Amino acid sequence: MVAPAVVHLNPEKYENPLNFNPWRWEGQDLHSGSKTFMAWGSGTRLCVGAEFAKLQIAIFLHHFVSKYRWSVTKGGDFIRRPSLIFPNGLHIDIEEK
Ligand code: HEM
Known part of the structure; x- marks a missing residue:
């Protein structure tokens, strides 16, 4: 078993x-058998929703940064x-621009 984040x-x-x-991944091997990039899993168990998820993420981020302002109000420590x-x-806090 491989932990992709590791x-x-x-x-x-x-x-x-x-x-x-x-x-950081520019120019790297990002194919389904890559041993250095596996956010979507790898090989035969590769995420079937990967392209759909990437499209959703791109659309969300585009609207989020171009139409809204946000600021951290609490928390944010991470492990x-x-x-x-x-x-x-x-x-x-999120507000429309
Ligand atoms: C950021 C979003 C997502 C991430 C990071 C992600 C990640 C992954 C990973 C790492 C696996 C492999 C699991 C394994 O090796 O056992 C996987 C499998 C899978 N994902 Fe995703 N996924 C995402 C979104 C989606 C979406 C939106 C769908 C469906 C619309 C989806 C459907 C699936 C399915 C059906 C599998 C199993 C594929 C198989 O075993 O043949 N995922 N996903």
């Missing part, structure tokens, strides 16, 4: 894996175990 945070695979850097957990939640 692979994605491996400093031997990615430079400064804890830094926010969406471009990597290895997936991300917010023990006190992450409360945000």
Whole structure:
């Protein structure tokens, strides 16, 4: 069994894996058999909803950053175990621009 988050945070695979850097996968092998990128699983069990989910995420983020302002009001501490957990939640105020 493989924990994808552990692979994605491996400093031997990615430079400064804890830094926010969406471009870190640019030029990497992202195919279904990749051993360095497996957010959608791998091989025959690859997520069937991956393309749908990516489209939804892109549409959501586009509208979220272009039409709304937000600020963190409470919480936001996080623990990597290895997936991300917010023990006190992450409360945000959202308002239309
Ligand atoms: C951010 C969103 C998503 C992530 C990160 C994600 C991730 C994954 C991962 C890692 C697996 C492999 C699990 C394993 O190896 O046992 C998987 C499988 C699967 N996902 Fe997703 N998924 C997402 C969204 C979706 C959506 C939106 C759908 C359906 C509309 C979906 C349907 C499935 C199905 C049916 C499988 C099982 C595939 C199989 O075993 O043949 N997923 N997903």
